[in-house]
Each structure stands twice: as structure tokens, then as C-alpha cells.
Amino acid sequence: MIPRYSRRLLAIVAVIVAVAGFLGGAYAFHLFGGGQNCWVRPSEPAGTAVFTIVMANEGFNVGYNGSKYHAAPWPVMNVTVGQSVFIHVINNDTQAHGFQIVHYYDQGIGGTSGLAPGQCFNVSFTASQLGSFQVRCDIFCTIHAYMLSGMLNVNR
Ligand SMILES: [Cu+2]
Numbered sequence: 698m699i700p701r702y703s704r705r706l707l708a709i710v711a712v713i714v715a716v717a718g719f720l721g722g723a724y725a726f727h728l729f730g731g732g733q734n735c736w737v738r739p740s741e742p743a744g745t746a747v748f749t750i751v752m753a754n755e756g757f758n759v760g761y762n763g764s765k766y767h768a769a770p771w772p773v774m775n776v777t778v779g780q781s782v783f784i785h786v787i788n789n790d791t792q793a794h795g796f797q798i799v800h801y802y803d804q805g806i807g808g809t810s811g812l813a814p815g816q817c818f819n820v821s822f823t824a825s826q827l828g829s830f831q832v833r834c835d836i837f838c839t840i841h842a843y844m845l846s847g848m849l850n851v852n853r
Contacts, residue, residue, distance in 0.1 A: 735787045735817035745783050746776040746824075750796065752812070752834075752844070753789040760843030761832070770848035772832070776824045778851050787817040795835035798849055800826065811836040824851040 741747050750761050750772060759765035762772040776782050786796050786806060791814050797805035801822050806812045811834075832847025 733817070735815075739783060739785045739819065741783045742781070745781040746774070747783045747785070748772075748774050749785045749787065750847075751787045751789050752794040752796075754791070754840055758789065760840055761834075761847055764846060765840070765843040769846035771846055773848045773850065774832070775850045775852060778824055778827050778853055780824050782820075782822055782824050782849075784820040785817060786812060786820060788812045788814055790814055790838075790840075792838055793836060794838050794844065795833075796820070797833050797835040798847075799831045799833075800828075801830055801849065805835040809836060811838075824849075827851050827853060 739747060751758055752761060753759065764771045788794055793811040793813050795805045795811040797803060802820055806818045806820070812818055828851055830849045830851070832849055834841055834844035838844070
């Protein structure tokens with residue numbers, strides 16, 4: 698027969714394990730505040746031009762979608778005039794970055810503080826004006842040179 702004090706101990710351990718499991722699960726599935734998983738692919742209505750831009754600073758992702766390893770312009774987003782555009786921007790770096798599209802999104806993400814590390818943001822608009830528009834980081838960062846040559850082409 699198990700002594701009473703060990704049964705109590707066992708019960709306490711079981712409660713701790715259950716609470717820890719719940720909290721771990723809740724954290725993993727983003728049940729608590731600030732809750733979105735940036736890596737979930739956005740679903741938008743058919744006909745929308747959907748792009749994902751990853752800001753990163755290591756491996757093959759230095760800059761915007763690996764822009765360090767590509768000739769300018771990069772990344773290039775081609776859309777048709779009048780089309781709805783949806784750009785999912787993810788900051789996978791450990792520093793803040795900006796994201797600005799000249800004419801279409803001059804205010805940038807997060808103003809002068811940019812998009813914080815680990816955060817994501819959706820930029821959406823209708824591409825109503827023809828032309829090529831620069832996509833760039835509009836705040837100070839250590840890899841700024843790799844984040845100035847993005848291009849949005851609004852084609853006929
Ligand atoms: Cu930057």
C-alpha cells in the first residue's frame with residue numbers, strides 16, 4: 698500500500714504535469730495574446746496578387762527574400778493595373794526593418810520604428826496606377842544596402 702504522503706505527492710506532480718502540458722500546448726498553438734502565426738499562408742479572394750516578403754539576415758535570406766544574392770531589382774512583384782494586391786511581410790530577423798512602396802505605401806510599416814523582429818504585417822491596396830515603383834526598407838538597419846532594390850511593376 699502507498700503511504701498517504703506519497704499519494705498526495707503523486708497528485709501534486711500529476712497536477713503540475715497537466716498544467717505544464719496545457720500551457721505548453723496553449724503557447725504552441727498561440728492561444729494567448731499577440732496570437733497570429735506569421736508563417737501561415739494568407740488566403741485571399743481569387744484574382745488577388747498575393748506575395749510574401751521575408752526579411753532576414755542569415756543563410757540565404759539576407760535582405761528581402763534573399764536579395765543579397767540577386768541582381769537588382771529584387772524582389773520583383775508583377776501585377777496588373779486594377780488588381781488587388783496583398784503583401785504579407787514577415788520579419789524573421791532580430792532587428793526591426795521597414796517596408797515601403799513608393800507611391801503605393803509611402804508611410805511604410807510602423808513608421809520610423811518599422812516592423813519589430815518576429816512580427817508580420819499585411820499591406821493591401823489596389824494597383825490603380827501604371828508604372829514601376831521602388832520597394833525599400835525605410836528605417837536604419839545593418840543590412841540596409843540589401844533592402845533598397847525591390848520593385849512593384851504595375852503592368853497593363
Ligand atoms: Cu532593413
